[in-house]
Amino acid sequence: MTTVTVGRPPLERHLRDHRDQGRKALVPYVTAGVVPGWTGLVEALAAAGADAIEIGLPFSDPMLEGTTIQEASQRALEQGMTTERALAAVAELDLDIPLVVMTYSNLIRHRGAGVFCERLAGAGVSGLIPVDTPLDEASPLVAAARSQGIETVLIVAPSTPPDRIDAIARLGSGFVYASTVMGTTGERIVLGDQAADLATRVRAATDRPVLMGFGISGPETAAQAARHADGVIMGAAVMRRVLAGENADEVAGLVREVRTALDAIVEPHWP
Amino acid sequence: MTQTASVLADPGADGRFGAFGGRYVPEALIPACRTLEREFRSAWSDSAFREHLTRTLAVYAGRPTPVTPAARLSAELGVTVLLKREDLAHTGSHKINNVLGQALLAQRMGRTTLLAETGAGQHGVATATVGALLGLDVTVFMGAKDVERQALNVFRMELLGAKVVPVTAGSQTLADATSEAFRHWVGQSDTAHYCIGSVMGPHPYPWMVREFQRVIGEEARGQCAQLLPAGIPDVVVACVGGGSNAAGTFAGFVGTSARLVGVEAAGGAAIGNGSPGILHGFESYLLQDDDGQVLEAHSLSAGLDYPGVGPEHAHLADSGRATYVSADDDEVLAAMVKLARTEGILGALESCHAVAWVLRAAGTDELPTGSTVLVTLSGRGDKDAAQVRELLA
Numbered sequence A: 001m002t003t004v005t006v007g008r009p010p011l012e013r014h015l016r017d018h019r020d021q022g023r024k025a026l027v028p029y030v031t032a033g034v035v036p037g038w039t040g041l042v043e044a045l046a047a048a049g050a051d052a053i054e055i056g057l058p059f060s061d062p063m064l065e066g067t068t069i070q071e072a073s074q075r076a077l078e079q080g081m082t083t084e085r086a087l088a089a090v091a092e093l094d095l096d097i098p099l100v101v102m103t104y105s106n107l108i109r110h111r112g113a114g115v116f117c118e119r120l121a122g123a124g125v126s127g128l129i130p131v132d133t134p135l136d137e138a139s140p141l142v143a144a145a146r147s148q149g150i151e152t153v154l155i156v157a158p159s160t161p162p163d164r165i166d167a168i169a170r171l172g173s174g175f176v177y178a179s180t181v182m183g184t185t186g187e188r189i190v191l192g193d194q195a196a197d198l199a200t201r202v203r204a205a206t207d208r209p210v211l212m213g214f215g216i217s218g219p220e221t222a223a224q225a226a227r228h229a230d231g232v233i234m235g236a237a238v239m240r241r242v243l244a245g246e247n248a249d250e251v252a253g254l255v256r257e258v259r260t261a262l263d264a265i266v267e268p269h270w271p
Numbered sequence B: 001m002t003q004t005a006s007v008l009a010d011p012g013a014d015g016r017f018g019a020f021g022g023r024y025v026p027e028a029l030i031p032a033c034r035t036l037e038r039e040f041r042s043a044w045s046d047s048a049f050r051e052h053l054t055r056t057l058a059v060y061a062g063r064p065t066p067v068t069p070a071a072r073l074s075a076e077l078g079v080t081v082l083l084k085r086e087d088l089a090h091t092g093s094h095k096i097n098n099v100l101g102q103a104l105l106a107q108r109m110g111r112t113t114l115l116a117e118t119g120a121g122q123h124g125v126a127t128a129t130v131g132a133l134l135g136l137d138v139t140v141f142m143g144a145k146d147v148e149r150q151a152l153n154v155f156r157m158e159l160l161g162a163k164v165v166p167v168t169a170g171s172q173t174l175a176d177a178t179s180e181a182f183r184h185w186v187g188q189s190d191t192a193h194y195c196i197g198s199v200m201g202p203h204p205y206p207w208m209v210r211e212f213q214r215v216i217g218e219e220a221r222g223q224c225a226q227l228l229p230a231g232i233p234d235v236v237v238a239c240v241g242g243g244s245n246a247a248g249t250f251a252g253f254v255g256t257s258a259r260l261v262g263v264e265a266a267g268g269a270a271i272g273n274g275s276p277g278i279l280h281g282f283e284s285y286l287l288q289d290d291d292g293q294v295l296e297a298h299s300l301s302a303g304l305d306y307p308g309v310g311p312e313h314a315h316l317a318d319s320g321r322a323t324y325v326s327a328d329d330d331e332v333l334a335a336m337v338k339l340a341r342t343e344g345i346l347g348a349l350e351s352c353h354a355v356a357w358v359l360r361a362a363g364t365d366e367l368p369t370g371s372t373v374l375v376t377l378s379g380r381g382d383k384d385a386a387q388v389r390e391l392l393a
């Protein structure tokens, strides 16, 4: 493995600082290895105003992804991307924002949670989003991650009942990932009422930052979601442009637009 | 066997069979899995539900299926071979047992749609059939390659009123159809029931599907008691894709002294060649590469073309209560011909994996001369006739 990069800030503290300043967090997503210059893309998105970046380790059977991110994963694997290569490349990145790895249980299970989290820490990653490891299965992973200083971000869905929201917010850390829809990743034109409702319920249940993801397609949906949450995650909209052949600068343009839309939201400061 | 009590039992709230099973699904599906578990527990302890299922299996699906002594084959091999005839169940395979159970449960839960994945098409045909019987909408996801290979079954499903959705992602086979069915279920879990076709998926599926297939083993156990002087066979063998017909068969014999043997396809041998992993909601043996990416399975029988195996089988293998072996395509083809010519039965290619093992093992320490073996013939081979004609040409 390569050398440990200079300490990036812990994820949750970073997001809390943003929230305390009345600023909405913007977290774009990139599939590791989707195009040859993908780390350059990560750097460009950081420069365009991302507050953290979610990096997807591609998996052969991504059960929660819509067609865009599925295709991004497939392309990455076809081009020879592996977990080791992805993390080695991440370790070389010189960024001052937290990086969060998103992936599926099998890639973690295959190495063992302890070794996997050690690799994440070695690559300078701050957080982990295990999308198909629900609360019920997460405790051993959370413990392994914690011992490596990695925060485990857990997801809540519109179908999650109140007692589970509490438990998920307590067991997870970094932020609470609120899925706007009952469905897979992918862009949507408008967000339904259930998105606002969920964000409101989660915010009432926990003091951790709440970020909304799934369906954020651009400035409008981002602003719509951020009115109810502490920030947004934007995946398919970014990947669609990459798959369509846009270069890093062009994709960064989207992130700048969303940044502007989010910065225009004025909200009273939290105590 | 001291572990008998712990295997083939209720896997409890966490859905574990030893180290395997569990519930690895996106959070959005957890309430649906929990509801299903609760509803299944309630239905399975409700005698009215069970009687209704048993009656429907009898008057619609043709149960009990017989056990046929394979006289000529037995004489040739020097072992007594009994065939549990799931090929005689309606739609031509054991899949109907599980689908009827799940569909009646879905109806009881007020669901209006059944979602299903299918490889060979047998599970899809069973689901389309029962959907028509009960007036439920059916959508079947099928790898685009399988849609081509199993054109007749696609037509059967459509004729029965089901919608068949070809899946073009990945290897375009069963594993991809399964992922796509899950994606759909995430968006429709309050109106649709996902009718999984084998003892796989998140808890409660592996347990629930085994309970719905238990009828195979329980019938066979009673039938063996009539047919065999010893009352039970020395060996019980069944083919293993996801493992539902094997799990149902084993359930009738796990408490006896019979040896249990599961036969995987050589190119899809998750227990034989795989390692522990997590796919489609459960932890079990899985074919995967050094990085943990899931490998494509290869078998001439589309029904065994799955890179994983049900978690209970992983546990039965680790605990030593059952043994898992494999058969290759050539052996299977030879077994199909042998069974046809000695007994006048065209067995499904899947089922012929179990027959192939019997042919190989007869007269060895595995299956000594004079011993008795029960083979579950999980389905009939009509669906494979065109493919076999090409392979034999």
Ligand SMILES: Cc1ncc(COP(=O)(O)O)c(C=O)c1O
Binding pocket: B093, B094, B119, B120, B121, B122, B123, B197, B198, B199, B239, B240, B241, B242, B243, B244, B245, B246, B302, B303, B304, B348, B350, B351, B378, B379, B380
């Ligand atoms: C006739 C037949 N047998 C066996 C199988 C494999 O499934 P399982 O291992 O769940 O019994 C299939 C699957 O399509 C089948 O059609």
